[in-house]
Amino acid sequence: MSLYLLILLLSIAFPLILSFDRKVQFYRLWKYIFPAIIISAVVFILVDIVFTRNGVWGFNPRYLQGIFLAGLPVEEWLFFILIPYSCLFIHYVYIFYSGNYTLSDKSVKWISGFLIAILAIIAVYYAKKTYTLLYSLFAILILLVALFDRNRTLNSLFISFLIMLVPFLIVNAILTGTFIEDEVVWYSKKEIIGFRILTVPVEDFWYSFSLVAMNLFITEKLRIRGSKS
DSSP states (O other): HHHHHHHHHHHHHHHHHHOOOTTTTTGGHHHHHHHHHHHHHHHHHHHHHHHHHHHEEEEEEGOOOEETTTEEEHHHHHHHHHHHHHHHHHHHHHHHHHHOOOOOOOHHHHHHHHHHHHHHHHHHHHHTTTHHHHHHHHHHHHHHHHHHHOOOHHHHHHHHHHHHHHHHHHHHHHTTSSSSOOEEEEOOOOGGGOOEEEETEEEEEEEEHHHHHHHHHHHHHHHHHHHHH
């Protein structure tokens, strides 16, 4: 088994087993979660294919199964299914056990405005760096859409994402070479800012936020629509 696949399986094991917990009953949301995961995966995988073909990032065959689809290792395809599932699990578990504690609308507006301003500055200053530019703009778009949505997705996500950062750092640190020799995923130095936390490119933080936010936003839309039908 490849290291990349092992990391993914370990990431999904705990959330999948506890999906049937009597209190949270996360499995009841599957009919909304899996369509959201598929829709989001299509968007991210298409960009992933283009980025890989153009050398924005790539994958170390040493840590792969060796099975490729459209130029991407099978592990990368699974990433966009298993990781969002695990993140959504964390989010809804947080909602359940916190008593649905969320930030105020005013706080969300201030935080969103600050993040949008920072990302806009980064996008302009690093406009020639493909990864930095594209996902800075995408994160801004996600924030704007969610900010003006009546579902108030960001009110809870801003808190639950802080919890997600712990497993995120562990998984991404391994993938980018912190605890292993070499790295599973490499990035072109020309396409990123170059600032890293451990070995994780700083762009990965708003890339991951965008991935989770898109999945959650669609899940909530489908869930609310389903409850009205």
